[in-house]
Amino acid sequence: MDSPDLSEALYALEAHHGDIGDMTIADLFAHDPRRFADFHVVLDDLLFDFSKHRIERTTLKLLLDLAGAARLEARRDALFAGAIVNKTERRPALHMALRNMSGTPMFADGIDVMPQVLAERRKMLAFAEAVRGGALKSASGECFTHIVNIGIGGSDLGPAMAARALSPFVSSHLDLNFVANVDGADLADTLQRIDLARTLFVVSSKTFTTLETMTNARAARQAVIDALGETAVSAQFCAVSTAAQEVASFGIRDDRRFLFWDWVGGRYSLWSSIGLSLAIGIGTQNFEDFLRGGEDIDKHFLAAPLAANIPVLMALIEIWYRDFWDYAAQAVIPYDQRLARFPAYLQQLEMESNGKSVDLAGAPLDIETGPIIFGEPGTNAQHAFFQLFHQGTAIVPVDFLLAATSIAGDPKQHHLLVANCLAQSEALMRGRSLAEVEAKLTAQGLAGDAIAALAPHKVFSGNRPSSTLLYKSLTPRTLGRLIALYEHKVFVQSVIWNIDPFDQWGVELGKELALRLAPLVADPQASTAMLDSSTAGLIAHLRGLRGP
Numbered sequence: 001m002d003s004p005d006l007s008e009a010l011y012a013l014e015a016h017h018g019d020i021g022d023m024t025i026a027d028l029f030a031h032d033p034r035r036f037a038d039f040h041v042v043l044d045d046l047l048f049d050f051s052k053h054r055i056e057r058t059t060l061k062l063l064l065d066l067a068g069a070a071r072l073e074a075r076r077d078a079l080f081a082g083a084i085v086n087k088t089e090r091r092p093a094l095h096m097a098l099r100n101m102s103g104t105p106m107f108a109d110g111i112d113v114m115p116q117v118l119a120e121r122r123k124m125l126a127f128a129e130a131v132r133g134g135a136l137k138s139a140s141g142e143c144f145t146h147i148v149n150i151g152i153g154g155s156d157l158g159p160a161m162a163a164r165a166l167s168p169f170v171s172s173h174l175d176l177n178f179v180a181n182v183d184g185a186d187l188a189d190t191l192q193r194i195d196l197a198r199t200l201f202v203v204s205s206k207t208f209t210t211l212e213t214m215t216n217a218r219a220a221r222q223a224v225i226d227a228l229g230e231t232a233v234s235a236q237f238c239a240v241s242t243a244a245q246e247v248a249s250f251g252i253r254d255d256r257r258f259l260f261w262d263w264v265g266g267r268y269s270l271w272s273s274i275g276l277s278l279a280i281g282i283g284t285q286n287f288e289d290f291l292r293g294g295e296d297i298d299k300h301f302l303a304a305p306l307a308a309n310i311p312v313l314m315a316l317i318e319i320w321y322r323d324f325w326d327y328a329a330q331a332v333i334p335y336d337q338r339l340a341r342f343p344a345y346l347q348q349l350e351m352e353s354n355g356k357s358v359d360l361a362g363a364p365l366d367i368e369t370g371p372i373i374f375g376e377p378g379t380n381a382q383h384a385f386f387q388l389f390h391q392g393t394a395i396v397p398v399d400f401l402l403a404a405t406s407i408a409g410d411p412k413q414h415h416l417l418v419a420n421c422l423a424q425s426e427a428l429m430r431g432r433s434l435a436e437v438e439a440k441l442t443a444q445g446l447a448g449d450a451i452a453a454l455a456p457h458k459v460f461s462g463n464r465p466s467s468t469l470l471y472k473s474l475t476p477r478t479l480g481r482l483i484a485l486y487e488h489k490v491f492v493q494s495v496i497w498n499i500d501p502f503d504q505w506g507v508e509l510g511k512e513l514a515l516r517l518a519p520l521v522a523d524p525q526a527s528t529a530m531l532d533s534s535t536a537g538l539i540a541h542l543r544g545l546r547g548p
């Protein structure tokens with residue numbers, strides 16, 4: 001944050017925050033009949049409503065000045081041009097190449113990556129079709145009916161989330177499973193549900209060294225050997241990785257290895273061969289539509305003026321709350337049951353990317369970065385944590401995601417779902433004053449002292465912000481659009497905060513310590529004298545619980 005322009009833009013926003021502190025969102029609507037018209041953006045069937053926020057035109061102008069001071073457009077163009085944006089790992093972040101449908105050259109390290117991207121995509125989709133259509137048989141000559149993706153983090157959350165989101169598009173004869181946790185229960189429960197003889201395991205790991213994935217992959221291989229014999233392994237396994245050599249050493253045949261590249265971050269890899277299990281489920285046309293959705297947003301991000309650029313607006317509004325209002329959390333509430341895993345997916349995308357406290361040069365930041373992201377589908381969430389949204393002391397801005405029509409759901413039920421979503425954003429914004437509560441209780445016939453006792457509990461302060469993303473229905477293309485919107489939002493924020501959104505060093509320390517502790521947990525005699533007293537005490541109690 002040492003650029004004078006940036007400091008000036010931040011000061012201007014700080015001063016503006018002081019100026020509009022008392023203004024409510026309801027006031028903003030009351031004073032401006034054009035508010036919705038001016039505070040929404042439409043991109044095909046997708047509408048982004050950002051009118052229910054504590055912002056006015058000046059706020060937007062100042063936030064856009066901030067983006068200008070951070071040289072957002074130049075940084076965005078550098079991202080697409082394959083510049084080394086992941087500074088600490090010295091890599092570009094070119095996941096947009098994976099959804100480039102025209103093959104227009106895109107460069108990493110001066111080399112056009114598109115020929116290899118298109119070739120690998122063709123190879124992966126041909127394999128997916130062979131599995132789906134039954135041309136590719138299991139060791140016993142049967143069609144595959146169960147697919148088990150073994151991966152974790154970026155090699156799990158994307159395909160698992162998308163398989164659920166697009167379940168109506170998954171062939172009914174295919175059962176998609178996802179095993180991630182090193183907790184053996186994850187694999188054991190999956191093995192219970194499937195018929196091994198008709199199961200294809202997809203080992204998904206960028207590095208092919210990840211403890212959880214390799215442990216589960218070895219256990220799955222052993223289960224196949226035990227049930228079907230050693231020779232079945234080559235027929236029942238395939239792999240997705242950047243590490244061709246390690247995949248070969250695991251015993252996976254060349255024609256069953258699907259590669260991607262260093263310039264694809266794990267949490268941005270669903271667009272690559274990491275999407276194999278999804279592609280098997282939904283088929284080539286739907287998978288390509290999903291990629292097209294991502295490409296739609298790339299084009300929008302590159303071409304739309306910043307003031308009408310959805311990921312830019314999403315990012316700037318969140319920065320407004322994080323850095324000037326000190327709101328520490330952001331909720332994502334899909335009123336779309338099949339997006340149940342979308343908040344978890346975004347937790348990784350956003351919190352791993354922007355959960356940083358030093359800038360690109362390694363200097364400590366003097367500004368708050370990524371908020372805590374959480375969410376659950378509505379209406380379920382209304383019956384759980386929405387109480388805090390409406391009446392808690394913390395203010396949590398919400399992104400509502402809503403489909404106009406349901407795929408394969410009852411239309412009447414869908415009307416109720418939509419009404420609930422709209423009601424929540426209205427209630428958060430409008431609130432209910434003490435006078436309104438008292439009038440309501442009086443109309444219900446309550447006496448004066450009963451009203452005085454109850455009324456404060458029924459007041460809603462309102463003035464609680466939300467955005468709504470409204471789309472026609474949850475198709476593969478819509479899902480691609482939603483994911484890419486959030487990806488670019490995260491990137492824009494990283495530019496303003498001047499942090500590296502493509503590394504994740506914060507996950508390393510725990511991994512290292514786990515490796516050091518594993519032998520002490522496994523061996524009841526091993527000394528714990530070098531540990532802190534809490535860790536040593538926990539291990540002692542654990543040993544006691546396990547018995548001799």
Ligand code: G6Q
Pocket residue numbers: 152153154155204205206207208209210213265266267268352504
């Ligand atoms: C994502 C992270 C991380 C990664 C997993 C799995 O951006 O890098 O979540 O995806 O640790 O790594 P592998 O794919 O290498 O097994």
